[in-house]
Amino acid sequence: MTPYLKFHPGGIADLLLAAGGDCTDLFNEKHPWVNGHSMLEKCYIGQLDPDSVTANSNSESSRFALDKTQWRHFTLAFKQKVSHQTVKFTFELPGTKLLGLETPGQHLKVRAKINGHMVERAFTPTSKFSQSASFDLVVKIYPDGVMSSYLDNVAIGDTVEMLGPQGVLGYPEAGVVTVGGQSKMTNVRHVVMVAAGTGIAPMLQLFRAIMENNKDTTKITLVDCNHSLKHIIALAQLEPLANMFPDRVMVHHVLHEASEDDSTELGSFKTGKRLDKTMLAELLPKASPDVAAFHCGPPAFDEAVGIMLKSIGFKENQIFMF
The missing domain is CATH 2.40.30.10 (Translation factors)
Known part of the structure; x- marks a missing residue:
């Protein structure tokens, strides 16, 4: 299939x-x-x-x-x-x-x-x-x-x-990405996340798994795309993490529509345009073998981001769609 x-x-x-x-x-x-x-x-x-x-089993169902x-x-x-x-x-x-x-x-x-x-x-x-x-x-x-x-x-x-x-995609332990229970990457040192709208939901779970595991030192770069500041779903969770761990967590917001509150509410942000290949290359780390890229959003967004990631050097076995 x-x-x-x-x-x-x-x-x-x-x-x-x-x-x-x-x-x-x-x-x-x-x-x-x-x-x-x-x-x-x-x-x-x-x-x-x-x-x-x-x-x-009775134990699992209970x-x-x-x-x-x-x-x-x-x-x-x-x-x-x-x-x-x-x-x-x-x-x-x-x-x-x-x-x-x-x-x-x-x-x-x-x-x-x-x-x-x-x-x-x-x-x-x-x-x-x-x-x-x-x-x-x-x-x-x-x-x-x-x-x-x-x-x-x-x-x-x-x-x-x-x-x-x-779901077949998983992050069961530090630095390991699995698909259908089979390991696809085993030495991930940097996780890239590209999300749009409610596509941030699985990213929050991945964020949480990495940051709450004392043995996981993986770096995180998130690109969160929304129409405007008022559309951002997890602002209260994302910005504090970026401020607390500046050497480990980078959060970039891409907003189609700007507002006068953007500069006071957000750390790193770009407004007035949609995500494109040039911007993605600027915001993400280089596609070295220890970088895993995850993306989630509407179907058209996922298709476009998958193409963009490949065009800036990510290989197919480094790209995962939630």
Whole structure:
């Protein structure tokens, strides 16, 4: 399946939503007019017996609130606007259970029946994976966004279905990047992150994993792209880190629209234009073999950044998309 990803007409992101899992609802959402069963009739081998599937161990199911194969309901406890068009949703965790995500790169899926169709979307929590009692999802609300508009209308006390963990990309220990559990880089000394909008969410988890590990001395350079200062989601977390660790952490903000408060609120910033190859080369360290580059944002952004990174010297095995 992997070699086909870049040829998929609908883009890579949609396929990865169902990576390693059941893609029935996702297929029906994207292709409601297509009879997939008749198309695949000649490929049909047999039916999976549900009773033959090995259940999770009792210890694992008792520790974690999420499940990899079963959708579970989580109650919305709180909603807070954190930036322009962006809302933080806080969901309750049952009892003493942890969420069930353990390494940066993992995320969860949310599903809902909207206008008669099952819709699924992937989200990375912004709260610590080890946090108890609750967890947070930060969502940008688009007027025409199917899932974001749905979540914006969920009332406190209502439940939302979620499943996880999902995701093949990981940073399980200091300097190690894995894909599907296989090590791809093992001596990373500098992590580059390029994010747009809510694409900052997985970067925050990677940031946290590096900075909270006393054995990890990896340097970090983040390029965070937003429309304006008021659109920046994690400003209160990012700027203090850059100020506390100036020799280790560099945070650059790229803003399409300038404001008079930029110079007082931000350390390193560029305004009035979108990210391009020249700017990226200026902001990032040289693409030496011990530098890993991560990017996350809307599909068009991810495609453009992947091309830009290669054009300034990063090799394909150094570039990772959340």
